Amino acid sequence: MNGPGNLDRRQILAGGGALIVSFSLSDAFAQDQAAPAPAPAPAPAHPPKWIGSLKETPFLDSWVRIDADGGITVFTGKAELGQGFKTAFQQIAAEELDVPFKSLKVVTADTGRTANEGYTAGSHSMQDSGTAILNAAAQARALLIAEAARRLDVPAENLRTENGAVIAPDGQRLGYGDLVAGNLLHIQAQPESTLKDPSKYTVVGQPVPRVDIPAKVTGGASYVQDMRLPGMVHARVVRPPSYGAQLIDYDAAAIEAMPGVVKVIRSGNFLGVAAKKEFQAIKAMRALTASAKWNETARLPKQEDIARVLLGLPSQDSTIFERKNPAAVGLKTIEATYTRPYQSHGSIGPSCAVGHHVDDVTTVWTHTQGVFPDRAGIAEMLRVPPAKVRLIHAEGSGCYGHNGADDAAADAALIAREMPDVPVRVQWMRDQEHGWEPYGPAMVTKLKASLDDSGAIADWNFEVWSNTHSMRPGGAGSLLAAQHMAQPFAVPAPKPLPLPEGGGDRNAIPIYTFPNAHVVHHFIPAMPIRISAMRGLGAYHNVFSIESFMDELAIAANADPVEFRLKHLEDSRGRDVIKKTAEAFGWKKGQKAPDGRGYGFAFARYKNLAAYCAIATEIEINRETGCPRLVRAVAAVDSGQVVNPDGIINQVEGAIMQSMSWTLYEAVTFNDTRITSIDWQTYPIVRFDAVPQSIEVHIIDRPGLPYLGAGETGQGPAAASVANAVANAAGKRLRDLPLNRKKIKDAIDV
Amino acid sequence: MTITLKVNGHDHQIDADPDTPLLYVLRDDIRLNGAKFGCGLGQCGACTVIVDGKAVLSCVTPVLLLDGKQVTTIEGLGTIDAPAPIQRAFMEEQAAQCGYCIAGMMMRAQALLQRNSKPTDEQIRAELEPNLCRCGTHMRILRAVHRAAQLMDTAELSPSLEGSVQ
Amino acid sequence: MTRTRIIASAVAALLIGGGAAAFAVAWRPAIAAIEPPAPKSFDPALVKRGRDLAALGNCTDCHTVRGGKTFAGGLPVPTPFGTIYSSNITPDADTGIGTWSQAAFRRAMRSGINREGQHLYPTFPYDHFTNVTDEDDDALYAYLMTRPAVHAPTPANQLSFPLDQRFVVAGWKLLFLRRGTYAPDSAQTAEWNRGAYLVEGLAHCGSCHTPRNALGAERAGASFAGGDVDNWNAYAINARSPSPVPWDTAALFSYLRQGWHPDHGVARGPMAEVVSNLSSVDERDVHAIATYMTSVFGAPTPDQMRRGNEVLAKAKAPAVPASQTEVPGASIYAAACATCHETGRPVPYGGVNLGLSTAISGPDPRNVANIVLSGIRPVEGERSPIMPGFANSMTNDQVAAVLNYLRSRFSNQPAWTGVEKTIEEARRTQTVSLQTSPPPHNAPADPTQRDKP
Known part of the structure; x- marks a missing residue:
């Protein structure tokens, strides 16, 4: 696993009549060729309630494979993005199969080997894939016991499993490998599984160290960026200077004469160059950029005015929630408008992909979140059937949603097709990632609510204006290369993402119980800036808005923000995380923060169906400069049955830091033609200067309850908690993100 | 042209232009993975390596500056089986999410610890300021650097990384 | 250093002479200490003007240590004569200017003398601040007195004898301090005069x-x-x-x-x-x-x-x-x-x-x-x-x-x-x-x- 040695650890796989070079990024990849192709099969007649992705991919051996030598492989169609679920899946399978943690391997998203689980997004991995693996492993164990019972002629209930073997009352052991002869596991899942009693768990619930970290801290080949195939060339793309720019001219001859340059690739407005060595490719790209002439036509809206622009665009309006109780009468009404700018995923490592076109089959190693949908898009772009394209997931830098990954994969596919048999590594540059990734959409929310004579909310009105929150591929038109190539594909019409998860309206429906409530989603089809999914989607802004407004209402009602929330919340698990956070933070009714500081509180259940999260923060504001600093944060999370507590803590800590950075600092900038936030100078994010003194995350474990995704649950509450603490410290409410130093300074009275 | 570069204790004969940034020589010619491409502009620190004991941004350091100097990358500190204190510390604190920035963080921290074995929390924060992390792993990184300082100090063997799970 | 030392000795000798001769003019009375005024006692508009003036005067730069509390002082200013520390100008009664009256503040700005009557070292640029009008001084005073009080004693200056004797500064002032407010040049525009007033005065370029x-x-x-x-x-x-x-x-x-x-x-x-x-x-x-x-x-x-x-x-x-x-x-x-x-x-x-x-x-x-x-x-x-x-x-x-x-x-x-x-x-x-x-x-x-x- 260390160093460049694993260059040689590749295997030639026969598949689809093509010679496919399989690069092994880890031992999990370095296995044989007999991977089960996900068999298309009708879903079981009565799909069980909590069975995750088994619904779509019911064959057990699509999830768990046991070899004759007892080796066990677990397959997931989800992609490890740095959330650590690969380790959690291994824990789940080890637990249910009764095998040592280390005896398992986990194989992640690969269109040639794993189930199609769509995108790794929306905090779905644990709920979908984790649940599927849990049930598949439990049912596999039951089948192994049944097989042993048959062979030993002993009632199944007298058998137990331990350490990869079925054990009879007389001590006889039958190894799993001995039991799997034939297609024992090539069988459809049952609707019900006999699951292990959570009180007997020894692996699940433990903070098992992540399997990927040792390689990452010792220089192992861990990322697609680290791939080096024999004969591989380095390619760079020269993107247009602005959306829609047309390539007029460039100097191919001069560039092709440069040292190491193998080929200049041009198709319509798609321009790239490949060279033998990486720095040669960069020099060639610079020269190509300098020589390229473009006709720019983009007319971008005024950045400072984006909220007004959005409100002025045509929208499809739908009332997504309505509750009426004329008995409740509001006496005091307040209203507020909140806005969010476009924000960038800002991956530290720009997107990268390796393409290899051999005998009409294009293989792409990519850090996409969805190997299957991205394959569909790339196949359409190349105008070939999906079977002629294979996508294999390899880790990249953290993406936090739809960044440049899919586009880089398309770039690699397009360039690789122009250079048959030659592996091509495409690495985006910093300005390309920042300038071309699809951003988290700008949003506007308008809230209006009334308090009754008891200080309770009598009516609640919430309206949100937003683009879609997913322009992920599926169709080729989502991919930059397909938009830019000759005979280009049009950007597909955007669609609102359906509730209950929603997109722009994610978490727009309040979790609180109000006697009257009216929630409207204004879906805006026109997209002045390229956008797509970013961690939390609309929930980030909607929770920021709702939870800021809850504080505004609490202040209007002269109530404590925590008490005010509890007063309106029936969900007992939600109440528990609120109470836990308040207690751990030392929240006291009416407590005043020290001079120059403020306290904030916020709560949400992600999508109203995933993990619960409440966050309290303390913010310090420098009165002279307006400079805000998060001093400390305390969170409580309920994500159902805990598989790996440290993994959840790591995710929520990270969500708080990242959301704090979004909330205080971040906005994509543009002039009337071009994106101007194209690096870390122009798109600043949090640095160590601003790291708080402490972040505490408390977990409320719910043994035996379904897994609830926790990867995004912190984004909204962290934003609102920070905003509430800023309002508390500054004495003034700020409603336009980001709540940066300048806005705070302007808000503070001298 | 051929240049000689001393990396992780070994001399390497490299065929590269002298203006090539160290990052590409490390990744492309010597085939090391530790130093990462993040921005190529010296703004994010993902490419940080140690040159003669000091943290250097390899993406803006042309190799022509490195004649006679010693370059150390994360691969030169230790291995999975025999991790250096800073590597052990990052494993023990589980100080990574995606991990892309981590090798750079570790190299900058290592340079700090080599010249100041007992840094204060403020000194660590100040030192790491050039390096960006997007996952928000900062608290763990700080803990890991403190732990590395202790490990270097005591140099005692810690219990198994795997904790209670076999 | 050697060269600096020689100059410093020469300066010292000169200042002792000058200082002794100027002793008569060196002495200044203390201005009575006051109770720190309540922040609410200042007109907010005046405070706001003071904030802009403080920014024009770049006050934070010398009176705030990197990472420290604003205006709490303590910044070491190296000079050829030794190290002088900037003072705490927050309204803290013990370590700041909390007990300074408006008159004491004006005098410091105009003449480089603290409330107790001691001469201030000219690292505090009163050779420029002497040009600032009383109104602007009052606005600055209102602004500073409404800042959070920070208890932060100013470290002792590191000066050798006789420069550690503040009275020698009086000699320096005799030679170099031209007291008075800015006199507008009627041949120039109002804007030019405003600029000159700021540049030669508060902005101390x-x-x-x-x-x-x-x-x-x-x-x-x-x-x-x-x-x-x-x-x-x-x-x-x-x-x-x-x-x-x-x-x-x-x-x-x-x-x-x-x-x-x-x-x-x-x-x-x-x-x-x-x-x-x-x-x-x-x-x-x-x-x-x-x-x-x-x-x-x-x-x-x-x-x-x-x-x-x-x-x-x-x-x-x-x-x-x-x-x-x-x-x-x-x-x-x-x-x-x-x-x-x-x-x-x-x-x-x-x-x-x-x-x-x-x-x-x-x-x-x-x-x-x-x-x-x-x-x-x-x-x-x-x-x-x-x-x-x-x-x-x-x-x-x-x-x-x-x-x-x-x-x-x-x-x-x-x-x-x-x-x-x-x-x-x-x-x-x-x-x-x-x-x-x-x-x-x-x-x-x-x-x-x-x-x-």
């Missing part, structure tokens, strides 16, 4: 930009001819300006307001904090400063105009890949500098074309050495230029080669002398700052490398 004599006073007849601050060269901002492109009012205004100008580059070093403060004040005041300073610069000579147009034309021409000659500095420049400084990306996020750099045409290589070694650090959470420093990747010889190459390629000035020594010194001060600077948790927008322990 000459404190850094005017050379000082052996006694530490600004040299008469050499106003704005270039001075020193914190191991940086504060450029001449009069007719002797080394700027390759002559300054005009529009360029000055834009530079002072936003911290950069395409023809001049980015403000850094101690100037970074000045422009950061100026970004928040009434822009008419900044324009007034620019107007006045344009007249201080004077109309550029035909020669300066020609040179300016020449370098501008060169800078705007399409970038030619830097040739790699045998000159060692040239290849380093091409590989390490040109990748940002010749991309054509506009200032401030693209590197300035070095033909436009004042530093490279400046009288000594200090500023270039500082910037090459330390770079420009990002400002937390704000769009701000970043330049990586090369202190860890270049040897002194390599830095010297680059500096000499830059000087020969990008200026029409003779080669610098003492480049190696300058680099050593720059490295030494940089090392001190790196080892001792806590993070600027609440620093204002400030990409400075200023050595603040």
Whole structure:
């Protein structure tokens, strides 16, 4: 696993009549060729309630494979993005199969080997894939016991499993490998599984160290960026200077004469160059950029005015929630408008992909979140059937949603097709990632609510204006290369993402119980800036808005923000995380923060169906400069049955830091033609200067309850908690993100 | 042209232009993975390596500056089986999410610890300021650097990384 | 040091004499201590005006330690005579100015005397502040007295006898302090006069930009001819300006307001904090400063105009890949500098074309050495230029080669002398700052490398 040695650890796989070079990024990849192709099969007649992705991919051996030598492989169609679920899946399978943690391997998203689980997004991995693996492993164990019972002629209930073997009352052991002869596991899942009693768990619930970290801290080949195939060339793309720019001219001859340059690739407005060595490719790209002439036509809206622009665009309006109780009468009404700018995923490592076109089959190693949908898009772009394209997931830098990954994969596919048999590594540059990734959409929310004579909310009105929150591929038109190539594909019409998860309206429906409530989603089809999914989607802004407004209402009602929330919340698990956070933070009714500081509180259940999260923060504001600093944060999370507590803590800590950075600092900038936030100078994010003194995350474990995704649950509450603490410290409410130093300074009275 | 570069204790004969940034020589010619491409502009620190004991941004350091100097990358500190204190510390604190920035963080921290074995929390924060992390792993990184300082100090063997799970 | 010591001794001898002779005028009465006034007792409009004036006066820069509480003082100011610490000007009764009356504050500004009647060292630039009007002093007073009180005793100055005796300052004042408020020049516009009032008074530009004599006073007849601050060269901002492109009012205004100008580059070093403060004040005041300073610069000579147009034309021409000659500095420049400084990306996020750099045409290589070694650090959470420093990747010889190459390629000035020594010194001060600077948790927008322990 260390160093460049694993260059040689590749295997030639026969598949689809093509010679496919399989690069092994880890031992999990370095296995044989007999991977089960996900068999298309009708879903079981009565799909069980909590069975995750088994619904779509019911064959057990699509999830768990046991070899004759007892080796066990677990397959997931989800992609490890740095959330650590690969380790959690291994824990789940080890637990249910009764095998040592280390005896398992986990194989992640690969269109040639794993189930199609769509995108790794929306905090779905644990709920979908984790649940599927849990049930598949439990049912596999039951089948192994049944097989042993048959062979030993002993009632199944007298058998137990331990350490990869079925054990009879007389001590006889039958190894799993001995039991799997034939297609024992090539069988459809049952609707019900006999699951292990959570009180007997020894692996699940433990903070098992992540399997990927040792390689990452010792220089192992861990990322697609680290791939080096024999004969591989380095390619760079020269993107247009602005959306829609047309390539007029460039100097191919001069560039092709440069040292190491193998080929200049041009198709319509798609321009790239490949060279033998990486720095040669960069020099060639610079020269190509300098020589390229473009006709720019983009007319971008005024950045400072984006909220007004959005409100002025045509929208499809739908009332997504309505509750009426004329008995409740509001006496005091307040209203507020909140806005969010476009924000960038800002991956530290720009997107990268390796393409290899051999005998009409294009293989792409990519850090996409969805190997299957991205394959569909790339196949359409190349105008070939999906079977002629294979996508294999390899880790990249953290993406936090739809960044440049899919586009880089398309770039690699397009360039690789122009250079048959030659592996091509495409690495985006910093300005390309920042300038071309699809951003988290700008949003506007308008809230209006009334308090009754008891200080309770009598009516609640919430309206949100937003683009879609997913322009992920599926169709080729989502991919930059397909938009830019000759005979280009049009950007597909955007669609609102359906509730209950929603997109722009994610978490727009309040979790609180109000006697009257009216929630409207204004879906805006026109997209002045390229956008797509970013961690939390609309929930980030909607929770920021709702939870800021809850504080505004609490202040209007002269109530404590925590008490005010509890007063309106029936969900007992939600109440528990609120109470836990308040207690751990030392929240006291009416407590005043020290001079120059403020306290904030916020709560949400992600999508109203995933993990619960409440966050309290303390913010310090420098009165002279307006400079805000998060001093400390305390969170409580309920994500159902805990598989790996440290993994959840790591995710929520990270969500708080990242959301704090979004909330205080971040906005994509543009002039009337071009994106101007194209690096870390122009798109600043949090640095160590601003790291708080402490972040505490408390977990409320719910043994035996379904897994609830926790990867995004912190984004909204962290934003609102920070905003509430800023309002508390500054004495003034700020409603336009980001709540940066300048806005705070302007808000503070001298 | 051929240049000689001393990396992780070994001399390497490299065929590269002298203006090539160290990052590409490390990744492309010597085939090391530790130093990462993040921005190529010296703004994010993902490419940080140690040159003669000091943290250097390899993406803006042309190799022509490195004649006679010693370059150390994360691969030169230790291995999975025999991790250096800073590597052990990052494993023990589980100080990574995606991990892309981590090798750079570790190299900058290592340079700090080599010249100041007992840094204060403020000194660590100040030192790491050039390096960006997007996952928000900062608290763990700080803990890991403190732990590395202790490990270097005591140099005692810690219990198994795997904790209670076999 | 030796040279400094000799001067210091001479100064000491002179001051003892002067001080003794001036003893009669040296004594000042204490002004009665007051109860710290309630913040609510000040008119908010007055406080707001005070805030802008404090920004124009750059008060935070000296009265706040990096990472410390605003206005709590304690910044060591190195002088040839020893180290003097800035005082706590928060309204803390014990360690700040909480017991100062408005009259005491006015007297300090006008005459450099504290409430107790002691002379203040002229590191507090009362030679300029004496020009500030009573109204402006009152607004500043209202602003400072409404800041949070911070208990922070000011460290004892490190001065040797007799300079540690405050009465000797009286002699200095006799020689150099010209008390009085600013007298408008009726031949000039109101805006020019406003600018002159600010520049010569509260903004105290000459404190850094005017050379000082052996006694530490600004040299008469050499106003704005270039001075020193914190191991940086504060450029001449009069007719002797080394700027390759002559300054005009529009360029000055834009530079002072936003911290950069395409023809001049980015403000850094101690100037970074000045422009950061100026970004928040009434822009008419900044324009007034620019107007006045344009007249201080004077109309550029035909020669300066020609040179300016020449370098501008060169800078705007399409970038030619830097040739790699045998000159060692040239290849380093091409590989390490040109990748940002010749991309054509506009200032401030693209590197300035070095033909436009004042530093490279400046009288000594200090500023270039500082910037090459330390770079420009990002400002937390704000769009701000970043330049990586090369202190860890270049040897002194390599830095010297680059500096000499830059000087020969990008200026029409003779080669610098003492480049190696300058680099050593720059490295030494940089090392001190790196080892001792806590993070600027609440620093204002400030990409400075200023050595603040």
